[in-house]
Amino acid sequence: MLSAGVGLFPLGGGSGSVDAGAPAVPGAPAGGRLQTGVDGAGDSYRQGLRGVSALDAATNTAATDGRSAGEQGRGGASGVRDTARTQASAIAPAASSPAGARLMVSTMDERLAAMQQQIDTTKAQNKLLAARLRQVAQAYRATTMSGGGRGMMPGMSMPSFGGGGGGMPGMGGGMPTGLNALSALTRLGGNGQRGMSGVEQQVNGLFGQSGAPDGAAARAIEFAKAQLGKPYALGANGPNAWDCSSLVQKAYAHAGVSLERTTYEQIREGQHVSRGDIRPGDLILQNFSAPGVPEHVALAVSPTMQIEAPKPGGHVQYSPIPNGPIVVKRVA
Structure with missing residues (x-):
């Protein structure tokens, strides 16, 4: 088999x-x-x-x-x-x-x-x-x-x-x-x-x-791609396991861009852009428990797809950008 x-x-x-x-x-x-x-x-x-x-x-x-x-x-x-x-x-x-x-x-x-x-x-x-x-x-x-x-x-x-x-x-x-x-x-x-x-x-x-990401955004995406398949663990900071915000933070740290550690802080980073302007490397904040309080973040790899460390029991993976409420932030 x-x-x-x-x-x-x-x-x-x-x-x-x-x-x-x-x-x-x-x-x-x-x-x-x-x-x-x-x-x-x-x-x-x-x-x-x-x-x-x-x-x-x-x-x-x-x-x-x-x-x-x-x-x-x-x-x-x-x-x-x-x-x-x-x-x-x-x-x-x-x-x-x-x-x-x-x-x-x-x-x-x-x-x-x-x-x-x-x-x-x-x-x-x-x-x-x-x-x-x-x-x-x-x-x-x-x-x-x-x-x-x-x-x-x-x-x-x-x-x-x-x-x-x-x-x-x-x-x-x-x-x-x-x-x-x-x-x-x-x-x-x-x-x-x-x-x-x-x-x-x-x-x-x-x-x-x-036609493609460049600079810091490209380097962040390459780092995230290298983590595909690694397990999710709440509070983990790599290199063998990640949670959602540590994956995004370390990806951009690899690209020379400093971000805060948690989703609650990362929503305040960078420039706000619309859903229709999503580019590879943008932060996709989602799963809001209250207005302005995201419980999850992922890294866009196209206008419709993202890399994320999803939840306990999951692993770093590609997934569609959700249709529900999101906030998109551009940090590079």
Whole structure:
């Protein structure tokens, strides 16, 4: 049964990535209104390409994270199975006695529980990755519909994955050509935030600046990810067990940001932001026992998912950000 659990994890995937190539902007005859128009269209094209390139990077990062999650899951599952074999061999000589049989059953129950925990952790990671890829697909689709990125110029195609296929499924294929492409390029820069293209705004709306957390927030998330699977213990401060607020405090301490120890204090940290503006690294305060008194805190890893040390008997895990009352604080 434990070997069957190991078999749920793939041996590894390919090394394919999104193609970030794109044709150069052609030149125009010097002088006159045509050159001015082409130069303006070229600038808008380059702005759109930057947005699509950010989506390419987000897709490649998600693919890398997916391979890493699979490898870690298989490694953890194999460790559970191998430990079970070692323990069974050690207990086997005494297994014919009632006490030995009970010990064998108890030990195998523990190993099965550990395997289930590993499977649950990897499933949660996969759900998070799927959500990220759906957001990327939404942004690519918006790019196609708005005439942005690669779809703006004749002869261009949406990014393709690995060694095959023609881009994200269900994205549509209409590409403006000729003067229509130039007019689409010109329109693209008109709604910019300090010169950002519409595609870049779409990326930032889904993922925040540069499509991913950076700086202290990224380091805090990486620390929290490294704690996945460790048990919850009220009042624990790590490194082998955590409660909700100590996990958040230590994650940011690892990133060089000092936070208070308890949820009652952490709600006073940082800048308040709305639910619609959640970014990776934000504190998600929840489970209020009274107004302004949160009994739980988690660390956002996307606009919809969080890492938390949940409750006694639980372990550090991914979970959806709750739909109920929350307070979101940005500390980095």
